[in-house]
Amino acid sequence: MLTFIGRRIGYSLLILLGVSLITYLLLFMLPADPARQIAGRSATPEVVAGIRAQLGLDLPFYQQYAHYLGNLLQGDLGRSYIQRSEVTELLGSRLQPSLELMAAGIGFELLIGISLGVIAALRRGGIADRLLTALSFIGVSAPQFIAAMLFLYFFAVQLEWFPMGGYGGLKHLMLPALTLGLLGSGWYSRMVRSSMIEVLHQDFIRTARAKGLSRARVVLRHVLPNAIVPIIPMIGIDIGVFMGGLVVVESVFGWPGIGQLAWQAIQQVDIPVIVGVTTICAVAIVLGNLIADLVIPLIDPRIDIKKH
Amino acid sequence: MSQNDSQAILSVQRLSIEFGAKRVVDDLSFALYPRQTLCIAGESGSGKSLTSLAIMGLLPKQAHTPSGAIVFENRDLLSLAERERQQLRGKDIGMIFQEPMTSLNPLMTVGQQLAETLRRHEPLSRQAIAKRCREMLEAVRMPQVEKRLTQYPHELSGGMRQRVMIAMAMLCRPKVLIADEPTTALDVTIQAQILELMRELQQQYGTSLLLITHDMGVVAEMADQVVVMNQGRVEEQAPVRQLFATPQAAYTQKLLAAVPVLGSAGIPEDLSQQPALLEVRNLSVRFALRSGWFEAGKNVHAVENLNFDLRAGETLGLVGESGCGKSTTGKALMNMLAYEGSVKLLGQELNGLHGDALQRVRRDVQMVFQDPYAALNPRKTIFELVGEPLLIHDRLPNAPRRERVAQLLHQVGLPADAMARYPHQFSGGQRQRICIARALALNPKLIIADESVSALDVSVQAQVLELLEQLREEQGLSYLFISHDMAVVERICHRVAVMYGGQIVEIGRRDQVLHNPQHAYTKRLLSAVPLPDVERKRDFKSLLQEFRTPSPIKELGFVAPVQQFVQVSEEHAVAT
Numbered sequence: 001m002l003t004f005i006g007r008r009i010g011y012s013l014l015i016l017l018g019v020s021l022i023t024y025l026l027l028f029m030l031p032a033d034p035a036r037q038i039a040g041r042s043a044t045p046e047v048v049a050g051i052r053a054q055l056g057l058d059l060p061f062y063q064q065y066a067h068y069l070g071n072l073l074q075g076d077l078g079r080s081y082i083q084r085s086e087v088t089e090l091l092g093s094r095l096q097p098s099l100e101l102m103a104a105g106i107g108f109e110l111l112i113g114i115s116l117g118v119i120a121a122l123r124r125g126g127i128a129d130r131l132l133t134a135l136s137f138i139g140v141s142a143p144q145f146i147a148a149m150l151f152l153y154f155f156a157v158q159l160e161w162f163p164m165g166g167y168g169g170l171k172h173l174m175l176p177a178l179t180l181g182l183l184g185s186g187w188y189s190r191m192v193r194s195s196m197i198e199v200l201h202q203d204f205i206r207t208a209r210a211k212g213l214s215r216a217r218v219v220l221r222h223v224l225p226n227a228i229v230p231i232i233p234m235i236g237i238d239i240g241v242f243m244g245g246l247v248v249v250e251s252v253f254g255w256p257g258i259g260q261l262a263w264q265a266i267q268q269v270d271i272p273v274i275v276g277v278t279t280i281c282a283v284a285i286v287l288g289n290l291i292a293d294l295v296i297p298l299i300d301p302r303i304d305i306k307k308h
Numbered sequence: 309m310s311q312n313d314s315q316a317i318l319s320v321q322r323l324s325i326e327f328g329a330k331r332v333v334d335d336l337s338f339a340l341y342p343r344q345t346l347c348i349a350g351e352s353g354s355g356k357s358l359t360s361l362a363i364m365g366l367l368p369k370q371a372h373t374p375s376g377a378i379v380f381e382n383r384d385l386l387s388l389a390e391r392e393r394q395q396l397r398g399k400d401i402g403m404i405f406q407e408p409m410t411s412l413n414p415l416m417t418v419g420q421q422l423a424e425t426l427r428r429h430e431p432l433s434r435q436a437i438a439k440r441c442r443e444m445l446e447a448v449r450m451p452q453v454e455k456r457l458t459q460y461p462h463e464l465s466g467g468m469r470q471r472v473m474i475a476m477a478m479l480c481r482p483k484v485l486i487a488d489e490p491t492t493a494l495d496v497t498i499q500a501q502i503l504e505l506m507r508e509l510q511q512q513y514g515t516s517l518l519l520i521t522h523d524m525g526v527v528a529e530m531a532d533q534v535v536v537m538n539q540g541r542v543e544e545q546a547p548v549r550q551l552f553a554t555p556q557a558a559y560t561q562k563l564l565a566a567v568p569v570l571g572s573a574g575i576p577e578d579l580s581q582q583p584a585l586l587e588v589r590n591l592s593v594r595f596a597l598r599s600g601w602f603e604a605g606k607n608v609h610a611v612e613n614l615n616f617d618l619r620a621g622e623t624l625g626l627v628g629e630s631g632c633g634k635s636t637t638g639k640a641l642m643n644m645l646a647y648e649g650s651v652k653l654l655g656q657e658l659n660g661l662h663g664d665a666l667q668r669v670r671r672d673v674q675m676v677f678q679d680p681y682a683a684l685n686p687r688k689t690i691f692e693l694v695g696e697p698l699l700i701h702d703r704l705p706n707a708p709r710r711e712r713v714a715q716l717l718h719q720v721g722l723p724a725d726a727m728a729r730y731p732h733q734f735s736g737g738q739r740q741r742i743c744i745a746r747a748l749a750l751n752p753k754l755i756i757a758d759e760s761v762s763a764l765d766v767s768v769q770a771q772v773l774e775l776l777e778q779l780r781e782e783q784g785l786s787y788l789f790i791s792h793d794m795a796v797v798e799r800i801c802h803r804v805a806v807m808y809g810g811q812i813v814e815i816g817r818r819d820q821v822l823h824n825p826q827h828a829y830t831k832r833l834l835s836a837v838p839l840p841d842v843e844r845k846r847d848f849k850s851l852l853q854e855f856r857t858p859s860p861i862k863e864l865g866f867v868a869p870v871q872q873f874v875q876v877s878e879e880h881a882v883a884t
Contacts, residue, residue, distance in 0.1 A: 203410040209366055210405075211425045211476065212398030215390075221424075225415050301460040302414055 008293070012286040019282040023275050024068065028061050032269045034081050055081065068275070077279070078272035080265075087276040090261060095280075097167055098246065098257030101180070102284075104173055105249075106235070106242065108181020109188060114231075116185065117192025118224065124197060132189060139186030144245050148179050148252040165254035176253040180245050184238065191234060195227040202226070229300050236285075236292035243281045316379075317342050317516050318363070318401075318484050323376030325358050325367065325540075333358055333540045336376070338533075340484065345510065345517040347527045347548075350537035351563075351765035352736075356520045359537075360486045362386075363518070364403050365393040380484070399429040402477030406489040408470035412461035418445075418472050419457035422479060429480050444475040447512070448505055467498035471505070478509055485510075486518045491526065495629040495792065497851055500836035503529060504848035522765065524567045525795075525838030528552060529845060536560050552842045566770040567840045568795035575819050576802040580879065582619040585753060585786050586641070589615055590649035593636050597861065609860050610636045611647070612810040612868045618754070623780065623787040625801035625818070627794060629833070631860075633810040634790045638756045641788065642675055653754070671701055674747035678759035680739035684731040690717070690742055691727035697749040716745040719782075720775060737768035741775065748779065758790045773800050794837050798822050803879070806830045809858055811871060816880030826874075826882040 035052040036043070052058050056067065071078060077087035120132040155175055156164045162175040199205065200223055208222040243259075250259035258277055265273035297303045316339035325333035333355035340346045348356045361367050363378055365385065378385040380401070385393065397403075405411045413421060422441040426432060432440070438457075445453045448471040461469055470490065477485055487506065491499035503526065510517050519530055527534055531548040536557065544557040555561045591614040597606040611633040618624050626634045640647040643658060643666055651658040658669060674697075677683045684693055694713045698704040704712065714724040720741040731739055740760065747755055757776070761769045777800060779785055791797050797804055798818050805815040806827065814827040825831045836851055873881040 203405060203407050204413045206366060207405065207411045207473070207476075208413065210364055210397055210403040212394045212396070212428055213424065214394060214428075217428075221416075222413050226413070229415075300415060302462045 005290075005294075008290055012290065015286055016279065016282050020069070020072070020275065020279055021065065023278045024065050025061070027271050027274060028064070030269070034269045034271055037269050038081055072279075077276040080270055080273050082265075082268045082270045083273075087272045090273060091258065091276055091280060094256055094258050094261050097255060098250070098259065100173060101176055101250065101255055101257055102242070102246065104177035105180030105184070105246070106239075108177050109184035109238075109242075110235070112181055113185035113188025114192050114228070116189040118196060118219070120189065120193040121196030121200065121227075122219065124193075129193075132193075136186030136189045139183050140190075142183060144179070144183055144248040145252060147183055148176075148249050151175055151179050152252065165252075167254075167256050172255075176249050176255055179253075180242070180249055183245065184242060187238070188231065188234070191231055192227060195230050196223060199223050199226045225299060229296065232296050232299070233289070233292050236289035239288040240281075240285045243284065315342075316340060317381070318518070319379045320359070320363070321377045321379060323359070323362065323378060324374055325355065325362055325371055326374055327371050331540060332371075333362075336537070336540075336542055338535050338542075338545060340516050340518055341533075342483075342516055343510070343514050344532045345519055345530050346533045346535065347519045347521060347531035348535045348537055349521060349524065349527050349563075351522055351767065353539065354537040355540040356537050357488055360403070360488050360518065360520050363486060364397060364401060365390070366397075395429070398425050398477075398482070399480045400482050401484045401486065402480070402482035403486040403488065404470070404473050404477050404490045406492050408466050408473055408493065411473055412469055414461055417458055417460055418464070422457075422472070422476055425476055425479050440479065441475075444479050445472075447478070447509060448472075448475045449501075450475070466494055467501060470494060470498075470502055474502070474505060474509070478513065478515070481513050482515060484518060485515045486520070488520045489522065490519075492521070492523070496794070497629065497832060497836040499526075500838070500846075500848040500851045503838070504851065506530070523838070524564060524766070524840035528840045528842045529838040536563070549842050552840070563767060564840065566767040568766075568770075568773075568793075568799045569840060570795040570798055570834070570837050571823060571839075573798045573818060573822075576817060579619050579622045579802055582621055584617040585620045585622075585654060586618040586788075587652040588617070588641070588649070589651075591615075591637065591640060591651060592648045593633070593640050593645065594648075605864055606861050607864060607866070609810055609862050609866070609868065611640065613871065614649070614812055616805055616812065616815060618786055618788060620753075620786060621780065621784050622803065623789050623801045625797035625804040626788060626790045626807060627792065627797050627804060627833075628807035629792060632807040633860075634807050635758055637807070638675070638758045638788065638790050641756060642673060643669070667701070671750045672753045673756065674750070674752040674754070675756045675758065676740070676743050676747050676760040679763055680736055680743055681731075681763075683743050684739060686731055688730070689727065690729055690731070690734075693731070694727075694742060694746045694749060697746060701750055712749070713745075716748055717742075719748065719779065720745045735768075736764055737772060740764060740768075740772055744772075744775065744779070748783070751783070752785070754786050754788065756788045756790070759792065760789075761796060762791065762793060769796070776800065794822065794834060806833065810860055811868075811883065813883045814881070816876070820877065820880040824876075824880075826876055826880075 035048050035055065035057055039048045039051050056064060068078065075088065077091070079085070080087055080090060083090065116132050116136070120129045123129045152164065152175070155161050163172055166172055205218065205222055208218045246257065247259035247262050249255070250257045251263045254260070258280060261273060262277040265277065319339040321337050323333060323336045324331060336359060338346065348359065350356045358367065358371065362373060363385065373386055376386070380396070385396070419441060422444065423437050426437045426440055441457065442453055445456060450456055450468065450471050456464070461472070464472065490506070491502050494502065506517065507530070509515065519526070521527060528548065534546060534548050534551045535542055536544045536551070536559065538559050543559040544551065544555065546556070551560065552564070555564055591611060592609070593611040595608040595610060597608060614637060616624070626637060628634050636645070639645050641651055643661060647659065649659065653669060653672060656669070661669060691710065691713050694716055695709045698709050698712060710727070713727055717724055717726055722738065722741055722745070731742070734742065761772050764772060773796065776787065780787060789797065789801055801818050803816060804818050804821045805812045806821065806829065807813070808829045814821055814825065814830045821830065822834065825834055832851070835846065836848065838846065871883045874884055875881050
């Protein structure tokens with residue numbers, strides 16, 4: 001168990017190293033010049049050059065990157081070019097709102113996705129199934145910003161059920177979380193449906209029915225747990241896609257999270273912040289996958305991580 | 309017998325089952341009496357399994373029952389609501405299925421799955437439920453009951469899982485137990501154990517048993533009354549003794565004639581003067597297990613030091629239970645996996661061959677597999693499938709290839725117009741003929757038949773065996789016939805080698821090994837085979853004891869002790 005976790009953490013560090021290198025390289029090659037951004041339109045070339053030297057941007061790439069890595073090892077993600085504060089502070093203050101939204105969003109995703117998938121599988125071929133298939137297609141293919149705008153318009157402007165945006169209590173959380181959940185649920189409902197249908201044809205389901213168990217018990221105790229097993233690793237993988245949605249949804253709803261920070265940083269070519277956000281996202285994805293791998297053996301006793 | 313005993317506990321009256329417009333069971337009637345065993349016997353597609361599902365109320369959605377009644381305790385089950393049927397299932401009528409490997413929920417412990425049944429049907433306390441589960445597992449002779457209760461299905465062997473299934477079905481002391489091919493997926497010794505257990509439990513609890521099987525040996529062993537079904541119709545219904553002594557229906561006669569009977573074959577043709585085609589010396593196959601950080605690597609010793617000869621024109625049977633290494637041996641001879649030792653085909657060493665040399669040898673050694681449904685690519689026509697070896701080895705142009713394929717199909721008894729068709733348009737037996745035609749395409753000298761007739765119905769099996777025999781005579785083929793079925797091996801093989809734990813423990817002429825077994829394992833194996841003969845009911849009690857197979861997983865560097873053979877008579881050798 002411990003060796004498994006240890007090895008996985010080792011791999012994770014390598015992945016993170018790769019991610020930071022690629023992000024740093026991409027930003028280095030970007031035609032936009034952060035020094036010019038900071039200096040403003042009317043600055044003289046000397047001023048721009050001065051800023052560049054001050055930020056260390058005139059150094060060759062490998063030196064910049066080595067410098068960054070050295071600081072990273074000390075827990076220092078650098079200073080924001082624009083906001084004149086530490087990146088760790090910026091991220092820290094926005095971590096909690098983002099985690100709240102993520103938890104609520106993934107919760108809704110699973111709740112909606114799994115229940116719709118179960119209904120579709122049990123009513124296979126019926127009207128409900130076909131309707132849900134169509135809906136999940138819309139969910140999967142609708143762009144987040146349009147869906148977010150529509151939700152904002154209907155539920156906040158027209159119906160006034162929820163506030164227009166901003167950070168606050170449960171009421172503020174509901175609408176962005178529902179947007180994320182509804183859009184992401186299509187994927188899960190498709191997978192739960194096919195996984196359920198497969199399990200429904202298994203011999204042990206026939207056994208369960210032969211025992212005289214009620215239909216509800218057969219579905220909840222025998223079909224569902226078996227159908228969920230292949231879904232769990234998907235949650236780990238889905239976190240990456242989810243992060244993309246987070247950037248858009250947070251910006252639309254004015255949610256003061258990491259996604260919004262990323263959005264602002266990208267517009268201002270605030271490289272340390274962009275790299276910081278990317279690193280945090282990579283950590284989240286790696287962590288999500290690790291947790292998924294650790295949870296599966298709790299549900300499926302056939303999977304023994306000691307053997308991996 | 310009391311008055312009650314003479315009344316049927318379950319009676320099926322003029323039952324028909326349809327899938328859409330297709331009638332799969334037609335006008336079926338039978339009655340099951342208390343404490344009796346009724347066998348429904350028939351080949352695949354006879355509708356016997358659907359009948360059992362209809363009694364349980366577990367028919368697939370597409371199936372419906374247009375007419376008939378299933379009367380249990382004066383109630384017609386077909387007219388009951390689903391809720392009422394649920395209360396009968398598992399309580400008054402229990403069922404065991406064919407596939408013990410997949411019939412238990414992999415995510416629940418044995419204890420949880422057992423308790424669930426009781427909790428559904430009887431208002432008992434937690435302790436009472438646990439006690440009943442434990443008692444039932446003891447009744448099915450489960451070793452180490454306490455440990456088993458907390459284990460998951462994947463930690464148990466097939467035989468153990470089937471015991472759990474039986475325990476689960478018997479927990480509520482059902483009046484009727486339906487067993488649908490309960491032993492078909494199991495090895496013969498395990499089959500004998502399970503059959504014996506069902507007999508014991510039936511006596512102990514006074515259950516009526518409805519046993520569905522294709523195996524006439526099992527019928528003879530277990531039945532009081534037999535219903536023979538074919539294509540959804542009843543061919544014959546008779547007490548077991550009468551059925552075997554004087555079968556009335558033509559179908560029953562044909563079926564019984566097709567069943568190979570162990571002990572019926574005589575001394576085979578003497579081939580001891582023939583030159584050896586294949587010489588196998590010290591053949592060993594090992595699979596490495598991955599080593600961990602803190603564990604040393606281990607090896608699975610699948611095949612250990614095999615020595616035998618196969619003569620020209622001879623059929624050598626390789627028998628043994630699952631996991632004994634017989635299929636691995638076949639694959640090693642095909643050079644499909646790495647092995648140690650020497651295999652010589654007509655004096656040419658095969659070990660270490662690769663590339664063109666291996667390709668040339670493969671002309672002479674071909675294989676016919678177990679499952680004719682999986683062995684043919686469904687997207688290719690029969691012409692492409694049978695002609696493929698000719699294309700690969702000889703680059704034979706289209707016209708002569710077509711001619712050769714037609715000739716091959718003729719040899720295996722299929723019409724030439726089969727060439728344009730696809731595998732799904734053929735029955736299992738026909739597909740196996742196609743597989744044989746493909747194996748014959750390059751005029752091989754040796755065919756390795758790995759359980760090639762095991763998946764076929766007995767009447768089809770008999771025909772395919774006849775075909776193999778005829779081809780051997782016409783073309784001077786040799787067969788290595790790998791099988792778990794002693795009776796089939798006896799029918800077709802000249803010599804038999806019995807494998808156990810990766811080694812040959814006994815080898816000799818078929819009559820020597822099968823009629824005069826010397827090794828303890830051969831004796832045990834043979835005593836477990838049910839015979840389709842009511843006069844020779846067997847006593848499986850002695851088989852209920854655990855017979856521990858040594859684990860094939862060994863530390864690195866393990867060297868197996870060298871086997872010593874004793875020559876019982878000419879050709880007959882037994883390991884000591």
